[in-house]
Structures are given as structure tokens and as C-alpha cells.
Amino acid sequence: GESVGLHLPTLSVQEGDNSIINCAYSNSASDYFIWYKQESGKGPQFIIDIRSNMDKRQGQRVTVLLNKTVKHLSLQIAATQPGDSAVYFCAENSSTQGGSEKLVFGKGTKLTVNP
Amino acid sequence: KAGVTQTPRYLIKTRGQQVTLSCSPISGHRSVSWYQQTPGQGLQFLFEYFSETQRNKGNFPGRFSGRQFSNSRSEMNVSTLELGDSALYLCASSRLTSGKGETQYFGPGTRLLVL
Numbered sequence: 001g002e003s004v005g006l007h008l009p010t011l012s013v014q015e016g017d018n019s020i021i022n023c024a025y026s027n028s029a030s031d032y033f034i035w036y037k038q039e040s041g042k043g044p045q046f047i048i049d050i051r052s053n054m055d056k057r058q059g060q061r062v063t064v065l066l067n068k069t070v071k072h073l074s075l076q077i078a079a080t081q082p083g084d085s086a087v088y089f090c091a092e093n094s095s096t097q098g099g100s101e102k103l104v105f106g107k108g109t110k111l112t113v114n115p
Numbered sequence: 116k117a118g119v120t121q122t123p124r125y126l127i128k129t130r131g132q133q134v135t136l137s138c139s140p141i142s143g144h145r146s147v148s149w150y151q152q153t154p155g156q157g158l159q160f161l162f163e164y165f166s167e168t169q170r171n172k173g174n175f176p177g178r179f180s181g182r183q184f185s186n187s188r189s190e191m192n193v194s195t196l197e198l199g200d201s202a203l204y205l206c207a208s209s210r211l212t213s214g215k216g217e218t219q220y221f222g223p224g225t226r227l228l229v230l
Contacts, residue, residue: 043205101217102148102160102171103150104160105158106157
């Protein structure tokens, strides 16, 4: 079945370090990927996305890398701050024929930033 | 621009009861999707609506249903509640102007507890 998974359930980093969160996906036909951040008691918040015709995309302090050969996605956070502490999810947009939108989520990585 | 809003934010029900949750998408967004989030299963797709039509449905029993109104607002209903239905129910909206693979923005969710 389709699935999007994460390699590590938890990640602990020091404030100021760079963080790398990884994700593996299984549907080679997927062409759109999104990273979300979820803080306690809140809904997932959009961070950055990437389409399959790209292998890298940069935002403010965040970079997403896509390796379609091995079906791997990663999120890099530069100069990690305490406010970055949250659970991070990768999601695969599994648009069906007709354009229906459906996200398949990984299980999430809990990032803890130590001061 | 206001984000996705969901009401109520918290709900306590007993087994056998039914519940209706409401979602107002971001203004101009035409697609509304619903997800269930639990510690054990993570984020799982329930269904997606566009122009008052359900276009895709996840692997949930028929007790879970939904609808979308002409103003794009959506409701989901769960009948004959079971203990396992306790979860955070999330609504997400997207513009869906290109017909495929658009960013979904999430609301804060409705926390449902079934006793």
C-alpha cells in the first residue's frame, strides 16, 4: 500500500545547529511533496513544498531536497531555534485522476532544540 | 486573510452518540479535506470535497460522512461513536486552481473525546 515514512521518530539538536529531517516515500508516481510543522495543540503548519521536477528548493532558513531515484525527501533547518521545536511531517500529495487532493503523511519526527 | 477555522475546538461524547464537526476554509479555497490524527495511526485521510461533491474517500467505515455547502464550508459527521474515534479531526483547504497538487492549509482541529 502507499506510505510515506520517516527514518527517525525523534531528533535532538543544540540551538544554532543545523537540523536534517528525513523522509522516505513509496509512490514513485507522486509529484508533489510538502513539509509541515505541528506544534502541540495546533494543526499542521505549511513550511515548504517541492514538485518532482525539482531536486532542491529553499525557503527562509529551510531547504527541501528531493531524490527521486531513491524516493527520499529531506528537510534542512539552518540555525535551529527553540521555536523550531515541534513535530515535522512530510506529506505526499496523492492526486487522483480528476484532480482530487489527498495527502499521505509520514509518521512524523519530533524535533527538540536544546538551548 | 483568515485561516481555516474549525468548530467546536473540543468535544466530549459518549459511545453510541453522533457528532457533527464544522470547517470554514480560507476565503477563495474550493477544496476541503478532512483528516483524522491519532497517536497510533498518525494523520489519515478521511475525504475530500470540491464543489459540494465528494471526490475521494479514505479507508474509514460508513459511519464517517461529510458534506460541503455552496459557500465551500464543510461538515463531517460521525455516527454511532466508538471509543476508537477519539482523535484530533483536522480540516484542510486548498485553492485547487490548477486541478492538481496544491498546498493544503490546515485548521487547528477539533479534539474529540469519546467516553
